[in-house]
Amino acid sequence: MPAEIPADSIGVVDTLTFTHAEPFLLQCGQTLPGFELIYETYGELNSARTNAVLICHALSGHQHAAGYSSPADDKPGWWDACIGPGKAIDTNLFFVVSLNNLGGCHGSTGPLSTNPDTGEPYGPDFPTVVVADWVLSQTLLADHLGIDRFAAVIGGSLGGMQAMQWAIDFPQRVHAALVIAAAAKLSAQNIAFNEIARQAIASDENFLQGRYADEQQIPDKGLGLARMIGHVTYLSDDGMREKFGRELKSGDLGRGDDVEFQVESYLRHQGQAFSRRFDANTYVLMTKALDYFDPARDTADSLVAALQPAQAKFLIVSFSSDWRFSVSRSKEIVDALIAAGKNVASAVIASDHGHDSFLLPLPRYVEVLRSYLRCVHTEIHTAGTT
Amino acid sequence: MNLRADLELIAGLINPKARVLDLGCGEGDLLAHLQSNKQVNGYGLDVDAENIRICLDKGVNVIEQDLDEGLANFENDSFDMVVMTDTLQSVRSPDMLLKEMLRIGEQCIITFPNFGHWRCRMQLAFLGRMPIAKHIPHTWFNTPNIHLCTFRDFENLCADLNFPIIERRVVDHRNIESPLGSLLPNVLGTVAFYRLGRTL
Numbered sequence: 001m002p003a004e005i006p007a008d009s010i011g012v013v014d015t016l017t018f019t020h021a022e023p024f025l026l027q028c029g030q031t032l033p034g035f036e037l038i039y040e041t042y043g044e045l046n047s048a049r050t051n052a053v054l055i056c057h058a059l060s061g062h063q064h065a066a067g068y069s070s071p072a073d074d075k076p077g078w079w080d081a082c083i084g085p086g087k088a089i090d091t092n093l094f095f096v097v098s099l100n101n102l103g104g105c106h107g108s109t110g111p112l113s114t115n116p117d118t119g120e121p122y123g124p125d126f127p128t129v130v131v132a133d134w135v136l137s138q139t140l141l142a143d144h145l146g147i148d149r150f151a152a153v154i155g156g157s158l159g160g161m162q163a164m165q166w167a168i169d170f171p172q173r174v175h176a177a178l179v180i181a182a183a184a185k186l187s188a189q190n191i192a193f194n195e196i197a198r199q200a201i202a203s204d205e206n207f208l209q210g211r212y213a214d215e216q217q218i219p220d221k222g223l224g225l226a227r228m229i230g231h232v233t234y235l236s237d238d239g240m241r242e243k244f245g246r247e248l249k250s251g252d253l254g255r256g257d258d259v260e261f262q263v264e265s266y267l268r269h270q271g272q273a274f275s276r277r278f279d280a281n282t283y284v285l286m287t288k289a290l291d292y293f294d295p296a297r298d299t300a301d302s303l304v305a306a307l308q309p310a311q312a313k314f315l316i317v318s319f320s321s322d323w324r325f326s327v328s329r330s331k332e333i334v335d336a337l338i339a340a341g342k343n344v345a346s347a348v349i350a351s352d353h354g355h356d357s358f359l360l361p362l363p364r365y366v367e368v369l370r371s372y373l374r375c376v377h378t379e380i381h382t383a384g385t386t
Numbered sequence: 387m388n389l390r391a392d393l394e395l396i397a398g399l400i401n402p403k404a405r406v407l408d409l410g411c412g413e414g415d416l417l418a419h420l421q422s423n424k425q426v427n428g429y430g431l432d433v434d435a436e437n438i439r440i441c442l443d444k445g446v447n448v449i450e451q452d453l454d455e456g457l458a459n460f461e462n463d464s465f466d467m468v469v470m471t472d473t474l475q476s477v478r479s480p481d482m483l484l485k486e487m488l489r490i491g492e493q494c495i496i497t498f499p500n501f502g503h504w505r506c507r508m509q510l511a512f513l514g515r516m517p518i519a520k521h522i523p524h525t526w527f528n529t530p531n532i533h534l535c536t537f538r539d540f541e542n543l544c545a546d547l548n549f550p551i552i553e554r555r556v557v558d559h560r561n562i563e564s565p566l567g568s569l570l571p572n573v574l575g576t577v578a579f580y581r582l583g584r585t586l
Contacts, residue, residue: 331459334449338460338464343427345438345441345449346449348450364435375443375444
């Protein structure tokens with residue numbers, strides 16, 4: 001924790017565990033004997049239980065979205081820029097719930113958990129989980145917390161896909177869905193990047209077909225490489241030029257150093273740091289969930305038909321330099337929602353930071369979220385009093 | 387809330403529960419009014435960040451989209467009414483946009499400042515300068531208005547495109563209907579108000 005907790009921070013937060021002790025049938029046909037979800041909450045649930053907001057995390061996210069995990073923690077949660085008292089997702093107004101998804105590696109049941117059938121970690125045997133499974137598991141957490149209906153379900157990237165799925169699968173339980181830097185399905189190019197990342201992991205000699213945990217090994221090289229590939233696609237050409245240019249690490253060329261350019265050193269650091277805090281099997285599982293997401297699959301590829309059941313109002317946000325989940329992919333969602341006659345608003349935020357923009361406190365982006373959620377708060381309040 | 391006079395005029399022409407698209411919706415006053423008074427959940431297009439933020443505050447369905455990039459993303463007949471107030475003169479291709487409006491909407495309402503107003507004519511004729519008036523307040527070098535026209539110009543375009551004019555009204559710079567302007571619209575009218583339909 002910094003010397004003093006900033007006034008707009010939620011402060012030190014507790015990590016909570018929700019246990020679902022019943023069998024849970026997944027879309028893939030397999031059944032988990034039960035599961036645990038690890039989560040955090042910020043703010044107070046009002047007496048009418050109408051002010052809850054669900055935060056859905058992206059590929060490498062987790063439950064710790066805001067505040068500090070302990071007094072010794074020097075870094076706040078991954079979306080602390082937007083969640084806290086007086087911030088865009090205002091914990092003075094909303095009761096914010098943030099969890100680690102099923103299959104994650106930050107405490108929820110996933111590949112690192114013990115398979116009760118074998119007594120060993122699930123590892124690669126952890127069943128395939130798709131976005132709809134996550135959403136269903138999140139409804140069980142909501143039931144546990146006494147939340148019938150979320151004022152808003154919010155997510156960026158893979159998290160935005162969850163917000164969309166929520167609105168489709170549980171129309172009565174979502175007032176507003178905020179879908180940020182997402183897509184209705186991945187493009188072939190996007191799936192290709194995920195596949196390269198998975199192959200990088202699989203080619204690590206310590207991966208051992210995913211059984212590395214049994215042998216106390218970590219495929220850190222492969223996972224680090226996967227992250228480096230991902231990281232490049234989350235930035236933009238302009239953003240990287242501005243951040244690194246062609247700066248040399250040592251100041252002169254051809255010294256034969258292994259790492260010559262700043263960008264190389266940065267990427268290696270990112271890869272190494274990531275491989276220490278993330279699980280390779282989870283990375284494979286999460287990228288697969290991204291690849292499989294396609295709500296229009298059951299409606300003859302019509303996104304309009306897929307969105308028809310939704311009753312939520314939608315906010316679709318995209319970023320100008322995001323090429324991994326480009327503005328045009330968000331526009332497809334907007335157009336489908338308009339064609340389906342749904343309430344939708346959209347904003348295209350000018351930014352040089354590529355896909356990563358959705359995690360950054362860009363002034364216009366923050367104001368868009370703030371304005372939209374202020375209106376959501378008024379609407380749920382009005383609905384509660386009439 | 388007092389609705390701008392021209393928006394009041396437009397709201398009066400829109401049926402309850404109609405499907406409405408507002409091009410250049412600004413701060414979303416028309417749509418907010420239709421939403422609370424006519425159960426109309428229309429959509430507005432705008433590109434100005436502050437306008438969009440204000441629309442979000444009001445719960446208006448605002449879509450960030452540049453009219454100059456066209457309306458190809460909207461399907462044929464997807465709206466009952468397509469509205470464009472005080473915007474025609476600043477788009478790149480007014481004729482194309484007009485065609486698009488009547489492709490996606492059954493009717494459209496358009497308002498624009500009349501460049502044929504006598505004050506404009508006088509300034510150009512006697513001072514030899516680009517006109518500045520209450521309804522056209524910009525100087526020539528910083529105006530967003532790149533396609534100014536007159537009542538007569540607009541009606542000629544509608545004739546060329548074969549779009550029937552359902553009604554024409556003349557309003558003043560405060561957007562209040564002007565009986566005097568109606569006598570000689572092209573000379574005395576400040577703001578033109580047209581409702582167009584499709585070719586029968």
